[in-house]
Every structure is written in C-alpha cells, then in structure tokens.
Amino acid sequence: MAFDSLSNLVEVAALKGRKRIAIAMAQDGDVLRAVKSASDAGFIIPILVGDRQKILDAAEEATYDVSGIEIIHEPDQQNACVCAVRLIHENKAELLMKGLVSTSVFVRAVLDKDRGLLEGSLLSHLAFFETPYYHKVLCVTDAALNIHPDLNEKADIVRNAIRMFHRLGIPNPKVAALAPVEIVNPKMEATVHADLLAQMNRRGQITGCIIEGPLALDNAVSLESAKHKGITSEVAGQVDILLTPDLNSGNILYKSLNFLGGAVSAAIVAGARVPVVLTSRADRPESKLLSMALASIM
Amino acid sequence: MAFDSLSNLVEVAALKGRKRIAIAMAQDGDVLRAVKSASDAGFIIPILVGDRQKILDAAEEATYDVSGIEIIHEPDQQNACVCAVRLIHENKAELLMKGLVSTSVFVRAVLDKDRGLLEGSLLSHLAFFETPYYHKVLCVTDAALNIHPDLNEKADIVRNAIRMFHRLGIPNPKVAALAPVEIVNPKMEATVHADLLAQMNRRGQITGCIIEGPLALDNAVSLESAKHKGITSEVAGQVDILLTPDLNSGNILYKSLNFLGGAVSAAIVAGARVPVVLTSRADRPESKLLSMALASIM
Numbered sequence: 001m002a003f004d005s006l007s008n009l010v011e012v013a014a015l016k017g018r019k020r021i022a023i024a025m026a027q028d029g030d031v032l033r034a035v036k037s038a039s040d041a042g043f044i045i046p047i048l049v050g051d052r053q054k055i056l057d058a059a060e061e062a063t064y065d066v067s068g069i070e071i072i073h074e075p076d077q078q079n080a081c082v083c084a085v086r087l088i089h090e091n092k093a094e095l096l097m098k099g100l101v102s103t104s105v106f107v108r109a110v111l112d113k114d115r116g117l118l119e120g121s122l123l124s125h126l127a128f129f130e131t132p133y134y135h136k137v138l139c140v141t142d143a144a145l146n147i148h149p150d151l152n153e154k155a156d157i158v159r160n161a162i163r164m165f166h167r168l169g170i171p172n173p174k175v176a177a178l179a180p181v182e183i184v185n186p187k188m189e190a191t192v193h194a195d196l197l198a199q200m201n202r203r204g205q206i207t208g209c210i211i212e213g214p215l216a217l218d219n220a221v222s223l224e225s226a227k228h229k230g231i232t233s234e235v236a237g238q239v240d241i242l243l244t245p246d247l248n249s250g251n252i253l254y255k256s257l258n259f260l261g262g263a264v265s266a267a268i269v270a271g272a273r274v275p276v277v278l279t280s281r282a283d284r285p286e287s288k289l290l291s292m293a294l295a296s297i298m
Numbered sequence: 299m300a301f302d303s304l305s306n307l308v309e310v311a312a313l314k315g316r317k318r319i320a321i322a323m324a325q326d327g328d329v330l331r332a333v334k335s336a337s338d339a340g341f342i343i344p345i346l347v348g349d350r351q352k353i354l355d356a357a358e359e360a361t362y363d364v365s366g367i368e369i370i371h372e373p374d375q376q377n378a379c380v381c382a383v384r385l386i387h388e389n390k391a392e393l394l395m396k397g398l399v400s401t402s403v404f405v406r407a408v409l410d411k412d413r414g415l416l417e418g419s420l421l422s423h424l425a426f427f428e429t430p431y432y433h434k435v436l437c438v439t440d441a442a443l444n445i446h447p448d449l450n451e452k453a454d455i456v457r458n459a460i461r462m463f464h465r466l467g468i469p470n471p472k473v474a475a476l477a478p479v480e481i482v483n484p485k486m487e488a489t490v491h492a493d494l495l496a497q498m499n500r501r502g503q504i505t506g507c508i509i510e511g512p513l514a515l516d517n518a519v520s521l522e523s524a525k526h527k528g529i530t531s532e533v534a535g536q537v538d539i540l541l542t543p544d545l546n547s548g549n550i551l552y553k554s555l556n557f558l559g560g561a562v563s564a565a566i567v568a569g570a571r572v573p574v575v576l577t578s579r580a581d582r583p584e585s586k587l588l589s590m591a592l593a594s595i596m
Contacts, residue, residue: 147478180548181549217558229580248486248546249550251479255515256555257559259515260436262431
C-alpha cells in the first residue's frame with residue numbers, strides 16, 4: 001500500500017472484506033452514523049453492545065436501520081466494555097470500538113490482566129494525517145493515552161507504531177523522536193530521550209524502523225529546515241512517524257493539524273491483540289469512518 | 299489596530315516612523331537581508347554590533363550597502379551582546395535584535411542584573427500567527443524560552459503577553475490556558491495550572507484579559523468543538539493568546555503552524571524594557587521582517 005493519502009482507505013478496506021466489529025456502549029448517534037457508513041461501504045459487520053432501547057433510539061436518530069444487526073443488551077457501561085472485549089476473545093469479533101463510554105472505563109476493560117487484550121506492554125494512540133503541507137501520511141503518537149511516558153514507555157510506543165506500519169505493508173518507517181531543539185540539552189528530558197531512542201535503534205533494541213532524534217518538528221518534516229541546522233539524516237523531510245515527547249505536545253500537535261492545519265485524520269489504538277477504534281466526540285464523521293477503515297485494514 | 303492579519307504590520311510600522319535597532323553580532327547574511335528590507339520599508343535605523351570585517355563581508359553577500367550605517371566593532375560575542383544592550387540603556391537604540399550568536403549568550407546579556415534589560419520577572423517568547431484556518435491573529439506563548447514553567451512563571455508569561463497586546467491597542471485579550479483535556483485531572487499538571495490561572499484572573503491577580511482553562515486546543519479555536527464538550531465560554535472560538543503548558547508543546551505548536559499549517563508568523567521576546575527580536579535561522583525572511591515590524595510597533 002502506498003501511504004501518501006488517507007482517501008483510499010475505505011476502498012482498500014472494502015476490498016479486504018467485512019470484519020466483525022464489537023462496539024461497546026453503541027447508543028450514540030454519531031458513532032452509529034459512522035458505523036452505518038462503514039457498513040454501507042462494505043467493510044464491517046457491527047455487533048452493538050449496550051442498552052438495547054437506547055441503541056434503538058440512537059439508531060433511529062441516526063436513520064440507521066439496525067434490524068438484522070446483532071444487539072447485545074448490557075446496560076451497565078463497565079459490563080458492556082467487558083462484554084465487547086470478550087467477543088474478541090471468543091473470536092466473535094475481530095475489531096473493537098469505543099462508543100458512549102469514558103475512555104478510562106473502556107481502556108480498563110482492554111487492559112484487564114486476565115480478560116483483557118493487551119499484547120505489548122502498553123496501549124498507545126496512533127493518529128494518521130493527510131495534510132496539504134506534507135507529501136505523505138504523517139503518523140503522530142501519542143496524542144491521547146500516555147501522559148508522561150518514560151524512556152521504556154517511549155520505546156514501546158515506538159514499537160507499537162512500527163508494528164502497525166508493518167501491518168500496513170510499510171517495512172522500515174522513518175521515526176523522528178521530537179524535542180524543542182535538535183541538540184542534546186540535559187535540561188530538556190525530551191532531547192535526552194530522543195537521543196537514547198535513536199541509539200537503541202542503532203544498537204538493535206528497537207528494530208524495523210529508522211529512528212532519528214532529537215529533531216525539532218521542522219527538521220523532521222522539512223529537509224530545508226534540517227539543512228539550515230546542519231543536520232544530515234535520511235529521516236529529515238521524509239519522516240513517517242512523529243514521536244511526541246509527552247501528551248501535552250502530542251495532543252496539541254494532533255489538534256493543531258486537525259483544527260489549524262486543514263488535515264484529514266484517522267486514529268487507532270495499538271498495543272492490543274486487535275486494532276481498537278477510539279474516536280472522540282469532537283472528531284469529524286469522516287475521521288470516524290477513516291479510523292474504522294484503518295483498523296479494518298490492519 | 300484591528301489584529302486580524304499580519305500583512306499590514308510593515309505598513310503600520312513605517313507610518314510610526316523609524317526606530318533605532320541594535321543588532322548583536324550582525325555578521326549574518328540572513329539577518330542583514332531582513333535588516334535591509336526593514337530599512338528599505340522605512341521603519342528602522344540599524345546599528346550593527348559585531349566583527350566589522352565579517353559584517354562588511356556578510357553585507358556584501360546580502361547585497362546590502364552599509365556605507366553610512368553605524369558599525370560598532372566588537373568581535374567577541376559576549377561583549378557584542380553587552381554592547382548592544384548598553385545602547386538601549388544609553389537611549390542610543392530603542393529595539394534590540396539577536397544576530398549570529400547563541401540564544402543563551404544573548405539572553406544572558408539581556409537578563410544581567412545590573413546592566414540588563416529585564417522589566418518583569420522573566421523573558422518570554424510570543425509568536426503571532428496569521429493562519430488560513432482562524433479568523434484573527436493567534437498568539438502562542440511560550441515556544442522558545444521557558445522549558446517547564448511553574449504556576450508563577452506561567453502567570454508572568456501571561457502578564458508579558460497581555461502587556462504586549464495592550465501596547466498593540468487590544469485592551470482585553472482572550473487567553474486559553476491549554477491542556478490535553480478540558481477537565482481537571484490531577485495527574486495532568488497542565489490542567490491544574492490552567493484552572494488556577496483562570497481563577498487568578500477571576501480573583502484579580504492577573505488583569506487586563508480574560509483567561510479560560512483548562513481548554514484543549516480544539517475548544518480554544520473552535521466554538522463548535524467547545525459546544526461538543528458542553529463548554530460555554532467567551533474565550534472558546536475567540537481566543538487571542540494560546541498559553542501552552544510547556545516548551546515541548548509550545549515549540550511543536552509553533553512549528554506545526556509554520557511548517558504544517560500554512561501560517562505566516564512574527565515573533566518577539568517580551569519581558570525586557572524594549573521589545574526584543576530573536577529570530578531563528580530556520581525562520582523565513584518574511585517572518586524576520588514581520589518580527590521587526592511588530593517590535594517596532596510595540
């Protein structure tokens with residue numbers, strides 16, 4: 001898959017055939033509208049978990065005819081999340097999606113030691129952007145889940161991202177470990193972590209990618225900017241994955257691209273046995289559809 | 299001044315007449331090209347401090363005829379900075395600009411207790427953006443100087459920004475104290491600080507502005523996004539000043555807008571007795587010119 005655009009994700013997903021997706025607390029008009037679009041596009045078979053009557057009401061509001069669609073009545077939000085996760089365990093569903101439930105409750109069910117879905121050491125958020133200001137899809141991680149990751153956690157966030165890129169058929173993605181500057185400054189933890197991650201890559205501790213760091217965002221996305229700073233790197237101007245130093249910066253970058261950058265985005269959560277779709281209320285309908293398509297392809 | 303665009307800054311600056319600007323370590327082609335443009339536009343009279351021969355060489359490279367322009371020969375970078383600062387003290391210059399010298403050396407001269415220019419309690423960086431995705435000029439602070447400001451420092455960063463807005467003739471700017479989420483989460487320092495800053499504003503500890511926080515970036519710039527989250531605030535969708543939680547996030551926002559957001563920017567350093575121009579090598583020539591115009595107007 002050439003990954004220079006998000007616009008063909010839906011088409012590619014449809015070609016790969018329908019995947020069953022378990023939606024925890026599906027009683028939300030926006031979520032059901034996206035589910036309807038994905039179903040109409042031919043790449044999912046939904047299983048709606050939550051309060052049956054509320055699901056029916058929300059479906060009506062979304063003008064979504066859910067007759068013939070499996071609904072599992074589970075009014076309690078915690079139980080609904082556990083139930084959706086169980087559907088994955090029992091191979092009754094291949095994808096998982098969050099509905100009208102707080103992220104923390106949902107994530108807890110996914111992380112549960114005995115009955116959860118954690119595959120690596122942590123869950124992390126991957127956002128993919130098609131922006132008019134860059135020549136290929138840019139991935140930002142982590143904009144939603146890990147507040148202040150330490151070095152080990154950052155290494156695992158990178159590994160989660162790499163695994164997803166490999167699943168997309170991109171063998172050796174270029175990763176920029178971001179910091180405010182491109183030099184090592186012991187007073188800026190981000191620069192120290194970024195250097196260490198690059199070294200872990202060179203020493204074979206993080207494989208299947210090329211990591212450069214520290215890079216400031218401009219050095220990562222612009223070869224000209226990197227040259228200005230005297231940086232020679234095959235990542236500069238060719239980056240695929242932007243590892244942000246922390247949630248403050250990841251979230252601001254995510255929202256800057258979406259709200260002040262004219263970008264289109266899709267997002268998934270990696271680190272679980274299956275790709276997890278976790279969209280937010282503020283996401284555009286298009287983003288929700290693209291996120292489901294992305295999860296489906298992976 | 300209506301502040302919905304940066305494009306008329308040069309014109310406004312020229313109307314206000316020429317200001318004398320002291321440039322520390324002026325021997326840089328890019329800096330001198332910007333100085334030439336500002337001089338041609340009619341709003342500055344440069345005083346070039348640094349190594350005379352290197353300045354002459356750089357001026358030649360920049361096709362800038364510096365005959366008739368005051369050059370103060372001071373080859374040592376530290377002394378050159380001290381000398382430029384002294385020109386302000388002696389009222390021989392009204393504006394200060396950094397040339398080919400590291401930010402830390404330059405800032406040290408500005409911060410010097412006896413002979414420096416510090417007016418408030420700290421220096422902070424203000425970047426002003428004209429972006430195709432927002433209806434007026436957006437200010438981001440701090441993208442360059444304060445690494446991990448505590449609550450008091452953030453209050454002073456806001457005060458520095460307010461003072462600059464007042465000088466621009468905008469009496470009551472709207473400030474968003476940014477965080478990854480719009481709720482208070484004790485595990486996220488940014489949300490706690492943002493709430494406290496908003497309260498300090500309501501209690502009259504920070505005046506001359508309206509502060510709302512915590513706001514995520516989308517809530518700050520989009521009324522629709524704020525409504526999605528149930529937030530009613532006169533800052534939402536009308537924000538003038540984005541206070542970022544720290545340097546990691548401020549710097550990434552600054553670079554995202556410039557390199558992945560099609561924005562035009564100008565930047566100054568506030569907190570000194572006079573506005574300070576501190577551009578970076580990677581800044582576009584247009585940005586350097588606009589930054590000088592902005593400083594000149596203030």
